[in-house]
Amino acid sequence: MMVILLLGLLGIQLATGMMSTDDIIWSGPFYNAVGETVSALAGEIHETVQGLLQLLVGLHILAIVLYKVKFGEPLVPAMIHGRKLKQDRDNAEHCEREPVSIIKFLIAVVPAAGFTYWLFSIPI
Template sequence: MNTMIKVWDIPTRLFHWSLVILFIFMIVSGESDDLMEWHFYAGYLLTGLISFRLIWGFLGTRYARFSEFNLGPATVIRYTLGLLKAEHKPYYGHTPPGSVMIILLIGLLTLQLITGMLSTDDIIWNGPFYNSVSESTAELAGEIHETVQGLLQILVGLHVLAIILYKVKFKEALVPAMLHGKKTKHTESLNESNGVASDNNREATSWIKLLLSAIPAAGLSYWLFTLPI
């Protein structure tokens, strides 16, 4: 029987699946005039969600922290080339390409949220900060918003393909791990020193750190909801 260790804490898992739901809804609502008001509201929720993840990236448990991300260009290239050769080197947390993907997604989502709040749908709804910028700036923001939407869909597609690759080629189920938070323990993992298993399964989520992450994020979302659109 395989030994399982806890990798993803509950806040990280809730963030992930909330992001999935909001992302899908925003893609659908962004194409519908009737849902545009809700598109903005979903954006406010997503702003809070991204804000929470940014703070949790410093205060969260081990594999939620950005300090655990493997972002070195040489490491990312070497690992990616290994995947193309069907070489699977286990990581308990995010793999090097996965780390880059998370940073790109958070960065582009942040840009998408900012530009959306500066834009207008040219019919009824204006972003809450549309009147704070010039018409040319708002127009540029709208163009960036459209472009970034396409880039995000491409990245999400690559993310899904990677999940399928790991399941089919390497027999590693990433989706269940993001549901129950556990991964199979390896004799050696590349983000462990000396092959020692992670102690993250013994690292309890600090309620104080959770509140320090959640309260500012919730406050930001609440403030956005009070603004006229």
């Protein structure tokens, strides 16, 4: 649930940042395409979501630490490879997982790299 919430808020942060300005150095690429009212509203939403994101990320990290301390289960490796540790009575062993194929890796990385390049090439 937290991942979905954080991703949704990041999407809102992205959309509102594209339409707002800080009136000093930076204006979003769509700032001139929207009116002053929309831009002002987008700026307010952008600032509010920024604070909310900071709070939720802090709570998320705190929950991970508390879960490790209270239950002794490491959640960070599970977030990285997507599999939780098996909890036996005496010891914990990793679930067997298949290696990631180069095709799957490229399918994930190439579009992300292309999108990032496109974002940074937008004239501001």
